[in-house]
Amino acid sequence: MNKLINFTYIKLTITSLILLTSAVQAHTHNHVISEKTLRISEGIFDDNEVKDRPLSDWQGTWQSLNDYLIAGDLDLVILAKAKKDPTKNFADYKQYYQKGYATDVLFIGIEGEQIDFHKKESEVSCKYHYDGYKILHYTAGNKGVRYLFSCQEKGSNAPKYVQLSDHIIEATPSAHFHIYMGNESHEKLLTEMDNWPTYYPLSQNKNDIISEMLHH
Numbered sequence: 482m483n484k485l486i487n488f489t490y491i492k493l494t495i496t497s498l499i500l501l502t503s504a505v506q507a508h509t510h511n512h513v514i515s516e517k518t519l520r521i522s523e524g525i526f527d528d529n530e531v532k533d534r535p536l537s538d539w540q541g542t543w544q545s546l547n548d549y550l551i552a553g554d555l556d557l558v559i560l561a562k563a564k565k566d567p568t569k570n571f572a573d574y575k576q577y578y579q580k581g582y583a584t585d586v587l588f589i590g591i592e593g594e595q596i597d598f599h600k601k602e603s604e605v606s607c608k609y610h611y612d613g614y615k616i617l618h619y620t621a622g623n624k625g626v627r628y629l630f631s632c633q634e635k636g637s638n639a640p641k642y643v644q645l646s647d648h649i650i651e652a653t654p655s656a657h658f659h660i661y662m663g664n665e666s667h668e669k670l671l672t673e674m675d676n677w678p679t680y681y682p683l684s685q686n687k688n689d690i691i692s693e694m695l696h697h
Contacts, residue, residue, distance in 0.1 A: 521648065521649070521650055523623060524623030524624045524625055525623055526624065526650060528616055530650055530651070531614060531650045532651040533613065533652070534628055534649075534653075535611065536609060536611060537593075538649075538652060538654055538655050539591050539658055541682055542590045542683040542684075543588065543589045543590070543680035544587070544680060544683045545584055545588070545678060545679070546680070546681060547582040549687060549690065550579065551579075554687050555578070555691065556575075557691060558694045559578060580675050581676060581679070582677075582678055582679055584676075584678035586598045586599065586600055587600060587601060588683065589680055594608040594609055595607070596609055596630075596639065598639055598640070605637065605638045605639040606639055607634045608632070609631060609632055609633065610631050610633050611629070611630055612629035612630060612631050613628075614626055614627065615629060615644075615667075615671055625648075627644040627646045627661065627671065628645045629643075629644050630642075631667070640663060641665075642662070642663050642664065642667050643660060643662055644660070644661040644667070644670055644671070645659070645661075646658065646659045646660075646661070646677070647659065656693070657679065657681045658680055659677035659680075660678050660679075660680065
């Protein structure tokens with residue numbers, strides 16, 4: 482770790498002690514996370530617990546976290562993760578999320594069967610068909626579930642294949658999600674493990690998002 486990273490790490494550590502305390506005090510705990518929900522969110526579940534889900538579970542308007550990451554707004558979250566993991570430092574995690582969150586799709590709108598993808602100067606959309614789900618078994622021993630959708634409009638420039646993942650495995654409205662997009666096939670897209678653009682509700686501001694990420 483060079484001097485610049487050391488300085489950044491120390492400064493973030495001091496800042497985190499102040500902001501983390503404030504976030505804990507401000508965060509509402511009206512919703513108690515059940516043991517089952519926590520277990521599933523950590524990728525621990527039986528395959529027969531996984532159920533089909535409609536696209537309406539992700540209905541709404543969503544914002545990418547990529548710009549927040551680039552601006553340094555999520556550094557507190559990244560520092561908190563690094564403090565819990567002795568195998569990675571702040572710089573390691575920052576690089577991990579820079580690759581994971583990378584996208585030019587600023588906003589995503591989902592209504593009915595249609596998904597709209599909003600970039601800085603363009604927008605594409607398509608109606609998507611549900612293709613079921615795929616359970617992924619990771620080397621760490623936990624699992625993940627991706628819900629698969631395919632574009633049904635031949636003339637659309639929207640991604641032909643979309644996979645959504647949000648640490649939920651049964652029909653439940655999503656609070657945030659990771660999306661995988663491609664034009665080759667679902668099989669090819671299922672091999673993508675490094676890039677998973679992440680979206681939170683547009684109604685949430687930066688502080689809301691940081692608080693949610695720190696507590697879940």
